[in-house]
Amino acid sequence: MAETGRILVIDDSITLLSKVKERLAKDGYEILTTTNAVANTALLKGCDLVIIDFHMPGYDGAQVLQALKKAAVQMGIEPLMYLHTTDQAEAAGYKKHGFDGAFAMKGNFDALSKQVQAAFRMIKLRKMQKGG
Amino acid sequence: MTDQKTAAAAPADNEQSALDRFVLRRLHPDFLNGGTDLYRRAKTSVLFMVLGAAFAYFFTFLNVEFKNYGAAAIEGALATLAVVLIWQFKHFRSLVVVGNIEAAITTAALITAASIAGGIDGAALRLIPVIPIMALLLAGMRWAWAWLGFNSLCVIALYLVDKHGTHLPESFRATEPMHYENVAAWWRAWHGLTPLPAEGFKPEKWRELKMSDSIGGMAMALGMASIFEALKDQALRMVEQKNQELAQLFDNMRQAIFAFNREFRVVGQHSGQAKTVFRKPQLEGEHVLDLLFPNAPDYDPEFMAFKAWLDVVFASAPEAWNEMAEMVPGERVLNEFTDDEVFLTVEFRPIVQRGRIDRVMVLATDDTEKVKLAREAAEREAEFSKEMAAMKKLLAGGTQLFVSFMESATDRLSAFEGDIGPAPRMVNASEVEVLFQHAHTVKGEAKAFELADLEEVCHELEERLTDLREPAAMHGSTSTEPVFQELVEGIANARHHIAAVRDRFIEASPIGALVLEQVTVNRTDVASLEGEIRALIANEVDSPRARRIAKLADRLASRPFGEAAGRLQDGVPAWAASLDKRANFVVDGKEVLVPPQLARVLPGCLTHMVRNCLAHGIETPEVRENMGKDPVGTIKLTCIPGSAGPNILIEDDGAGLNTDRLREKAIQMGLKCVPGREWELIFASGMSTADKVDDISGRGVGMAAVKSDVESVGYELDVHSIPGKGTIFLIRHTSATKRTIPPPSLSMGG
16 A cells, blocks of 8 residues: 655765655655755754664764654644665664654665555644644 | 058148249249240251251252261251250240340351351351251340341441451451361361262361361351351352463463553463563563563663553543544564564553453563564565566577577586596595585576576585695595585585576577577578569479478578567556556467568557556456456466467457447448357447547557558457356457457456
């Protein structure tokens, strides 16, 4: 069954963005990608989930995250923001950086697909709790 | 004197009588009323005795383990006699006393007798208070009503005590003065020959006996608490029995089944498979997260989502379960990315009690084997596709090199086999080197052709031979024994791989097994040779030998049918897709040789006819499904060798030719039409039933041109069609009679 939802993927690798987009779009999601999230915070509009590479040349990951969170507040949206990494130790520290969670198997697109599904379940549960 | 004596005796009798009367008056004033009450009470006593015997007998009858009806009847009668005596005594003493206490004692005696006689069980216990009450009511005793009231108070009191957790029966039992051993001994003595159950007394039976013997049991019997206790026991036994049945059922199921409670811990029964799947000796008390997400880091999104789900699941309404069920994963992989991966298909079901979700049942099916098999199949498929692609590359680049490799590799393996001999033997260093060279050469060639399996087998052979190299160099010679068996197996393995590669090579080749026989020759040379021989036969030498040479030259110039048909293999799916249709393409007889004249026109003819089949024959998938056909149509080319030349059939399982339309068009074009053979009109020039012209059909010149081409090389083209079933074309040599080649008939289902 095709999934629904809009995801913003932020990474400095165009190849990786392309592969992530190809895979998640196949799952049914609407995928937006950018290598420069700070300049393109408008892309956040309507997004349910943001997948962020923490280590991008020329950017401080924490600053990117803060910029996105600020933009989200201004837009009145609360997308879940997930760290995208291959580093398990970094993933374990997701809370310290202010992420909602971590996708710790970067490059494994089958795993990413399942992780994104789980994140969307979280989103639904959150909506359900808010809706009473 | 006599009169005096008589006179003197009379006052004494009178005195005795007066004393009696005095005593009796004191004891029982009603006696003075002529003794009728006494008589009535005697009758009531008898009634009580009968009733006591009857219910004692009844209780004994209820008990299947301690049957002794005679003893029970006597016990009952004696017990009832005791009751009557107490009762009578009470009445002699006073009618005013309302005998609640006495009534309790009376009942106790009755119960004692009946229970000892019958080993009464909890279910029968509830009947005990009813019988004496009924008897007393029958006897018209006023205090029976009082007793009923007392009992009711007892019921309420004991119920309240029981309800608030103080188990009165337990405290009674704790202070119970009777010893069961004594009861058992007395039981044996009294019942004499009554054999005890072979399996001995069951503890629970003793417990029941204790209950029914004891004062506590009697008190319980007086109140409804005993009933509750009995019912509770019964319910517990039933629950235990059901649990055992459930456990047996679970153990025979192939699913891992367990339920977890509001603390997210496993409770109650779980299936045997659950212990196997989750690698736990017991699941009771385990946290569901530990079972489904063992070793998952807390940032694992699936772990987090499930944890969040657990936080809300018990607060959700049972009727909203479907929505909740969508928010749990349908699959779980335990120990992911390790050698111990377990693939589970998971289902969650609510267990609802009192209108809310009390527990959640988890049903997990271990699909590890299935998933692994599917993975292996996919890997094999990928490997096969890779090899087929490599084969096609080889075919495109020249088949003879590969055929030559297969021959030389087979020869080298045979030489290897001959060199190691039928049994272990001594080999010198140079012999080892020769063997090594064989293995190494085949390995190198296999690598060049991307045959990884064969390469690996040869590498293993090299490894084993390396084991022989050093001792052979050091000692001049060495025995092959340590590695002999592995070398033999390695050769067999390599042969097997070459055979498999050969099969795949043939499968990938458009001309089938003929690919192994082909050599590259100059086409012009062959054509010249053929011309020269024909001229020789025609003008100078016409002998059987010359004709055989001519035939051989003709064969040399012939082309395999697969060469013409193969080029359509990739085209058919693409053409079908452009028409929003789907079609399989099947070729039979790829090896059959097609004479050079026909081979020249055949590719164009086949292309046109196949496109025609797609355009006019094969229906769209929707139409085919509505007609009960496979949504994917089939076009099949078959080449059968014949004495005069090959017979080629082009079949489709489509709609067949539209004879009405053909007839209509024929009338418009002023053509004659043979009834029953309207389909032959498709060979008429300008005939097309297509509504529009496109790149596949519609101009009405195609089939006429095909027929013309086929006839130009001494062959003829025939057609047959059945509406709804399909169309078949036949190309055959003109010299072939219709007796040898029957008119085409449709062989494909539709």
